[in-house]
Amino acid sequence: MSLALDPAAQDLLFREARTANTFTDEPVTDEQVQAIYDLVKYGPTAFNQTPLRITLVRSPEARERLVKHMAEGNRPKTAAAPLVAILSADNEFHEELPALLPHFPQAKDMFFAERPVREQSALLNAALQAAYFIVGVRAAGLAAGPMTGLDFAGVQKEFLDADHTPLMVVNIGKPGEDAWFPRSPRLSFDEVVTTV
Amino acid sequence: MSLALDPAAQDLLFREARTANTFTDEPVTDEQVQAIYDLVKYGPTAFNQTPLRITLVRSPEARERLVKHMAEGNRPKTAAAPLVAILSADNEFHEELPALLPHFPQAKDMFFAERPVREQSALLNAALQAAYFIVGVRAAGLAAGPMTGLDFAGVQKEFLDADHTPLMVVNIGKPGEDAWFPRSPRLSFDEVVTTV
Numbered sequence: 001m002s003l004a005l006d007p008a009a010q011d012l013l014f015r016e017a018r019t020a021n022t023f024t025d026e027p028v029t030d031e032q033v034q035a036i037y038d039l040v041k042y043g044p045t046a047f048n049q050t051p052l053r054i055t056l057v058r059s060p061e062a063r064e065r066l067v068k069h070m071a072e073g074n075r076p077k078t079a080a081a082p083l084v085a086i087l088s089a090d091n092e093f094h095e096e097l098p099a100l101l102p103h104f105p106q107a108k109d110m111f112f113a114e115r116p117v118r119e120q121s122a123l124l125n126a127a128l129q130a131a132y133f134i135v136g137v138r139a140a141g142l143a144a145g146p147m148t149g150l151d152f153a154g155v156q157k158e159f160l161d162a163d164h165t166p167l168m169v170v171n172i173g174k175p176g177e178d179a180w181f182p183r184s185p186r187l188s189f190d191e192v193v194t195t196v
Numbered sequence: 197m198s199l200a201l202d203p204a205a206q207d208l209l210f211r212e213a214r215t216a217n218t219f220t221d222e223p224v225t226d227e228q229v230q231a232i233y234d235l236v237k238y239g240p241t242a243f244n245q246t247p248l249r250i251t252l253v254r255s256p257e258a259r260e261r262l263v264k265h266m267a268e269g270n271r272p273k274t275a276a277a278p279l280v281a282i283l284s285a286d287n288e289f290h291e292e293l294p295a296l297l298p299h300f301p302q303a304k305d306m307f308f309a310e311r312p313v314r315e316q317s318a319l320l321n322a323a324l325q326a327a328y329f330i331v332g333v334r335a336a337g338l339a340a341g342p343m344t345g346l347d348f349a350g351v352q353k354e355f356l357d358a359d360h361t362p363l364m365v366v367n368i369g370k371p372g373e374d375a376w377f378p379r380s381p382r383l384s385f386d387e388v389v390t391t392v
Contacts, residue, residue, distance in 0.1 A: 004337030141200030
């Protein structure tokens with residue numbers, strides 16, 4: 001069974017792409033991030049809510065502030081990656097909904113008037129977009145190093161506000177020497193998929 | 197700025213791919229689902245935990261049981277799609293961790309001994325895998341119709357168990373007539389990305 005997606009693209013995005021732990025010092029430009037965003041912004045979310053927000057950590061002092069909130073094992077790579085991005089969910093995404101969903105602007109008040117509902121929806125949909133973003137980084141010929149080993153409350157306080165929930169930090173760049181462990185196994189189809 | 201991913205693949209996965217609301221009656225085979233899984237299983241998750249589980253709703257009686265738990269506006273398309281999949285998060289994913297993470301098997305007990313921690317991690321990481329799955333459906337030349345307008349407790353009780361949290365239901369098939377609304381707008385780069 002062959003996919004419609006050509007094999008080179010399959011390799012680039014999934015089969016040969018790996019989570020990098022080391023990087024070369026080749027910079028990642030704003031133009032590259034813009035190209036990634038302009039591709040993955042089309043990935044679907046519920047009610048087109050697109051709650052993902054991206055904080056690019058570019059200044060040395062911001063990098064230093066971030067590294068201290070990372071788990072110890074993640075600090076060296078977060079300090080060394082050409083670019084580091086904090087991905088967060090905007091819990092007030094509903095303010096943008098009338099513009100984002102012009103054929104159904106009343107969704108804002110019908111479904112998202114309550115903050116806990118928004119938080120749950122923002123978390124799920126920003127996570128979908130985080131995955132699209134990781135795929136997009138790979139589509140740009142770069143390696144992503146997504147990490148959840150960090151002090152989330154610390155990162156939120158240091159870089160975000162009460163309306164933005166951090167999801168993960170992603171190192172971005174060209175893979176360096178010994179960039180990854182051997183590929184770990186995956187569950188078989190029968191372990192994951194059941195039919196009713 | 198051009199991406200490494202070729203333009204045809206960009207179109208197939210993001211730019212021209214759309215959330216379909218109608219489908220032709222061309223079947224979606226198990227071989228196609230297997231090919232999708234064999235591609236997207238490589239998408240990264242924290243500690244390689246891969247908590248996504250997929251329930252393919254194939255029998256007419258199971259389809260009928262599912263449709264009644266969907267929001268009214270989602271019922272006709274869920275009833276008509278060639279294939280419908282329930283995506284869920286396995287909150288007991290840690291049992292598989294020693295096999296999935298052979299270089300660090302102690303992660304199971306060091307990080308995931310407590311159920312609330314597992315639930316939070318399973319939700320985020322299964323959502324990442326749900327997005328990889330949507331991309332994979334598109335890679336197979338099919339349209340995905342992900343939906344969260346449904347009675348989650350009802351779907352869980354009807355098809356899953358207390359250890360599996362449903363995330364969404366996805367209609368899968370070739371797009372039919374009038375399959376989608378005009379593309380809704382997206383936020384601009386400057387609305388989503390900030391630099392520190």
